[in-house]
Amino acid sequence: MSGFVVALTGGIASGKSAVERRFEAHGIHAYDADVAARAVVEPGSPALAEVARVFGAGALDRDGRLDRAAMRQRVFDDPSARTSLEGILHPRIRARLRAAAAADTGPYCILSIPLLVENRAHYDWVNRVLVVDASEATRIARLVRRDGIDEALARKMIAAQARREDRLAIADDVVVNEGDEGALDAEVEALDRRYRALGSPAGRAPTTAR
Template sequence: MSARPPALVVALTGGVAAGKSAVTRRFEALGVPVHDADVAAREVIAPGSEGLAEVVAAFGPEVLDDRGQLDRPSMRRRVFADPAARRRLEAIIHPRVRAWLRERALADSTPYCLLAIPLLAENIAQYRWVDRVLVVDVPESVQLDRLIARDGVDETLARRMIEQQASRADRLALADDVIDNSGDESALDQAVAELHQRYLALT
């Protein structure tokens, strides 16, 4: 793991419902490779993978559905109720996600790539190898409104989801670059275009 990614590696993060996907879609439209931690988290425990075998060894065969895949809703309920189980599951998945992201960043031959990592602030010690951090930022009140509208949850659950993540201040403290996404989504076009030029200049 001593190899250094040849391109500029930008880690993109933001709170739940901040609009990270809207931003990554615009970078992808400009031809920038985006490697997503959420995609990685599914792939590293796909059927037949070492990761899934380790989850089954840790939690028992009842964690699988009838197609041999991880029964995600059941697992989510289990780890939500049991912090020790959550830590055990994360110890299996997180190192594999980091390796997956790094492997893809190393393989890129473009001037720069993006890593979309929702829980970057919570795990920043493991991502010291990235070159820059880009935070998609919105006030918590906007997060709350969007989360209720997007997921159809009540305000209590929406607040709990926000509180389970790193604080807005913690994320902003890591930021080299910030995109304010509290306004209309169309404003993202210019913000992304400007950052794209900045990152190309840095490479």
């Protein structure tokens, strides 16, 4: 691992992407688990073939790609289906993220991992955890507006993830994102300075498992 690694997490619709973009504006590379998740199921990939074998043809759309809407509904309705899908995808996602972090040459890098709490043991090699926090009411409103879903599904999606309290319990740093995104600028700027200092040879601390 060549650089200092910050794991960025938060509940669905908490605003992780907005925070991620601001780190990138400071010249920091951010490697997103959601992007990795799409990459590992590209047509022709072993992961997509395994998904089709486990879940049947209904897991794919007419173009032979993963039918994300259908699978999202399926895993939120059936916890065992979610466990099976994660068993296929998550090891491959983790491998891509670790390879990206190892190759990064910046003062530090960001790994955006929505399900960090649920998979914390697999990321005990990161140096620091940054949690983006927002209330459940705020996140429900964002989900309904962003995804065009009803409130019932939004609540189900939130309930399927780790509790807010569990995310905050593993945080080294917290960014509260309840209002206008512009309010994030100063917080990310301060965190960027902190992480650059921590990532320097003088500031580097041994990685510890949580």
